[in-house]
Amino acid sequence: MNTRTQTYVDRALAVAGLVALWQLAASLSWVDQLLIGSPMGIAAYLRENLFGDGILLVDFGWTMLGTLAAFALGTLAAIATGVLFVISPRMERAFEPILAAVNSMPRIALAPLFLIWFGLGLASKVAIGFSLCYFIVLSGTVAGGRSVSQDHSVLAVTLGASPWRKFIHFTLPTAVPTIFAGLRLGLVYSLLGVVGGEIIASEHGLGQQLSLLSSQFNTNGVLGILLLLALTGAGINGLMNVLENALLRWR
Template sequence: MSMTIAKPSVRVRSAANAGKRLRWNSIGSAIWPWQLLTLIVFGLLWEYVAANRIIDPLFIGTPSRILSFFFTELFVTGSLASDVLWTLAGTGIAFGLGSLAGIATGLLFVSFPATEKFCDPFFAALNALPRIALAPLFLLWFGLGIGSKIALGFSLTYFIVLSSTVAGARSVDRDFLTLARTLGASRTKIFLRITLVSAVPTLFSGLRLGLIYSLLGVIAGEIIAAQHGLGQQLSYLAGTFQIDGVFAVLLLLALLGSGLTYGMSALESRLIRWR
């Protein structure tokens, strides 16, 4: 009897999820032309304001020159392409190390609450520190190379992933835990098959946010002092009053951030389709 009841409920949930995805897809396909039109209108208005010097182009640039600079430096000369690789390398390493350390620490705190209670005041104080204030110290320790940028990105990613790991692991339904213990499941099986699985959705929210913050940390470190990277290029262009180049780099950073966020969301939807 229980099996005959369970099967329709699974089908109902699957149909509901499929219907929800279909509605979201239809909404997305209907709205993107309007988003594109809004972007085009905004660009034309910006071009008009700059060309007629309603606002001095020295302060806002012009979209046509920004796009020209973007295309030339990225695809023709390749100067921005090499900086993109440096920035993405630092971001990837900072995100990977920060995520692994944050997940490991979070699982340790969930498994041994006394450890979390002992470390909580120290971690709270460290997390309250403005990361940008640590940049000169990281530069002193790790130099002008990529190491100081990785350290700054790591410091941002670590606490975000740590918080999401602890929150996700503690959001487990108590009924599941009680049922598992009643059925004789060991503590290890409960942790691996219930606690970790239940923490995945919340954990991915932290990972998505941590990825963006690792990029922000690397860029901030490059702006302060660096030999390569988009942040260093941004600082140089601003210092030489090349406003079109500044906006071109900002456009590239926006595209990179959006791409990273989309990639993480796609990975999340693929790994947790059971939701």
């Protein structure tokens, strides 16, 4: 058995051991199930609501729709702003204090304002996710744009490359890895922002279900949705890794 396979086996055994201990503690009432739920109860909840009546599938669809919309809008705006700042440092110096002040505001505190502006529907959740994604991707874009080797910049100028060709052939390829690091975090934080907005006030979504289940003291339901969100986040991160490796194969 090679090292990689051994690692997967060890991880599976560790998870299985923890789940077995959790189920034993719940079954023997070592800890009240109202506090920790039980693996079997979580599995039953997910089976009924995912594959039974499909309620969670609908809410999952709403959450992912808001996440993808927030990520797409936040990424486009952030990359456009980042490229502008890299090309024009004067513009960055002018807007940096404003953006820093806005970025320092807690998004959950701004959620009621977004609800007033955009209502209880999907738009307010997209706005919260956008506000988180935008600044993360913007930071990665600016850092990537500034990471180009000074020797390459001098070489490009010496060879008579125009600013546009210099950007396409030198700055952008160098910046892509750093930008992707920001994109990976931006997508995860878009999900967090959308779910957070749904918890506060929403008509649909996993966050709305979390709020409802917690008010009913349904621990298994709350933990089931948290497990679903954790698996979704891990899947998003894995997908971004595959995409990054495919696009950066040339490196």
